[in-house]
Amino acid sequence: DAKTTQPPSMDCAEGRAANLPCNHSTISGNEYVYWYRQIHSQGPQYIIHGLKNNETNEMASLIITEDRKSSTLILPHATLRDTAVYYCIVRLYQTGANNLFFGTGTRLTVIP
Amino acid sequence: EPEVTQTPSHQVTQMGQEVILRCVPISNHLYFYWYRQILGQKVEFLVSFYNNEISEKSEIFDDQFSVERPDGSNFTLKIRSTKLEDSAMYFCASSVPTTTGSSYEQYFGPGTRLTVT
Numbered sequence: 001d002a003k004t005t006q007p008p009s010m011d012c013a014e015g016r017a018a019n020l021p022c023n024h025s026t027i028s029g030n031e032y033v034y035w036y037r038q039i040h041s042q043g044p045q046y047i048i049h050g051l052k053n054n055e056t057n058e059m060a061s062l063i064i065t066e067d068r069k070s071s072t073l074i075l076p077h078a079t080l081r082d083t084a085v086y087y088c089i090v091r092l093y094q095t096g097a098n099n100l101f102f103g104t105g106t107r108l109t110v111i112p
Numbered sequence: 113e114p115e116v117t118q119t120p121s122h123q124v125t126q127m128g129q130e131v132i133l134r135c136v137p138i139s140n141h142l143y144f145y146w147y148r149q150i151l152g153q154k155v156e157f158l159v160s161f162y163n164n165e166i167s168e169k170s171e172i173f174d175d176q177f178s179v180e181r182p183d184g185s186n187f188t189l190k191i192r193s194t195k196l197e198d199s200a201m202y203f204c205a206s207s208v209p210t211t212t213g214s215s216y217e218q219y220f221g222p223g224t225r226l227t228v229t
Binding site for chain 2: 032034038041042043044045047051087096097098099100101102103104105
C-alpha cells in the first residue's frame with residue numbers, strides 16, 4: 001500500500017470549511033484513497049473514499065488531483081464535534097477483508 | 113443505526129493472565145477485524161477474519177493471540193499470557209462485502225481498554 005503524508009496538526013474556525021491535505025505520490029492505479037477520523041480515543045469512523053473522481057457524501061467531500069498524487073478532504077462547515085485526528089489511507093481494493101494501515105494523521109482542532 | 117459493541121469497556125489484568133475481549137459485530141457483516149492502539153500511538157492492525165478463519169494477520173499477532181467466532185454473533189480476541197506491553201485500547205471492526213466481494217467501510221466499536229499490571 002502506498003505511503004501517505006499528512007500535516008501533523010491544523011486549526012479551523014467553527015463554521016468555516018476545513019481542508020485537510022494528503023500526499024500519496026506513490027499511489028498505484030488500483031489503489032483507493034480512504035479517510036477515517038478518530039474522535040478522542042473512540043473507534044475510528046469512516047468518512048469517505050475515492051479512486052479518481054471527486055466524491056461527496058453527507059459528511060465531507062474528497063477532491064483527488066488528476067495525477068492522483070494528492071487529495072484533500074473538505075469538511076464544508078466545521079463544528080466543534082469535528083475536532084479529531086483525520087487519517088488518509090491508501091489501500092488496494094481487493095476481494096475479501098481490506099485491512100487498514102493507519103498513519104499518524106492530522107489532528108484537526110476546530111476553534112469556537 | 114446498527115453498531116459494533118465491545119465488552120468490557122475496561123479490563124485490568126495481571127501479567128501472565130489470560131484475557132478474552134468480546135465483540136458483537138453488525139449482524140449482516142461478514143468480515144471482522146481487531147486493531148489495537150497503544151496510548152499516544154497509532155492504530156495498528158492485528159488480524160482479519162472471514163468465513164471462520166483468519167484472512168490476514170500482522171507481526172504483532174503472534175502465538176499469544178487467537179481469535180474465534182464461537183457463535184453467530186460474537187467475535188473474540190484472546191491473549192493467552194498477557195505482558196505489560198499488551199496494555200492498549202483494542203478495537204473490533206466489521207464490514208460487509210460489496211457485490212464484488214470486497215468491502216469499503218469498516219465500522220469500529222468503542223474499544224476495550226486493557227491494562228496489564
